[in-house]
Amino acid sequence: MQRTNFAEMACSIARTLDVIGEPWSPLVLRDIWVGMNRFDQIQADLGISRKVLTERLGHLVEHGVLEKQAYDNRPRYEYVLTEKGRELVDILMVMAGWGDRWLAGEAGPPVLYRHHACGEIGRVDLRCSHCGEPMHADDVEVLPGPGAATQSASAG
Structure with a gap:
């Protein structure tokens, strides 16, 4: 069965899922992000097949989320996050916060985030870029944007 091409949808959520929507x-x-930049490190940590990891890394490089940098004469490569990739990690931090709240269990979250600016352990907090107030799903009205296909385009 052929996968749906989310990249063609007039929805930023669908387009993002086209880049990072499969589980790996x-x-x-x-x-x-945490410093495992080489293929063998990632493969060993995740237990992912070499074939699938090669495909995932290629996909992320193709979409400008990762960049390959040679580190040996063979050449061998390590992977670094681009600006686009670093912004996706922000999404992962929000996902981790949800998992910490709803799935971590009695043991608590598996990792903590120390904020460089203040030195304290914190969590990601969504805020309005205009007024600085907390911004959550119940606090917004979803309106069609300039890139919407139609006035009744789905949110995202």
Whole structure:
């Protein structure tokens, strides 16, 4: 069965899922974010097949989320997050916060985030870029944007 092409939908959520929507991509991004930049490190940490990891890394490089950098004469490559990739990690931090709240259990969250600016352990908090107030799903009205296909385009 052929996968739906979300990239063609007039929805930013669908387009984002086209880049990171299968289960391995967010985990690959997480590993690279925490410093596992080489193929063998990522493969060993995730237990992912070499074939699938090669496909995922290629997809993320193709979409400008990762960049390959040679580190050996063979050449061998390590992967680094681009600006686009670093912004996707922000989404992963929000996902982790949801998982910490609803799925972590009695043991608590598996990782904590120390904020460089203040040195304290914190969590991601969504805020309005205009007024700075908290911004959650119940606090917004979804309106068609300039890129909407029609006035009744789905949110996202």
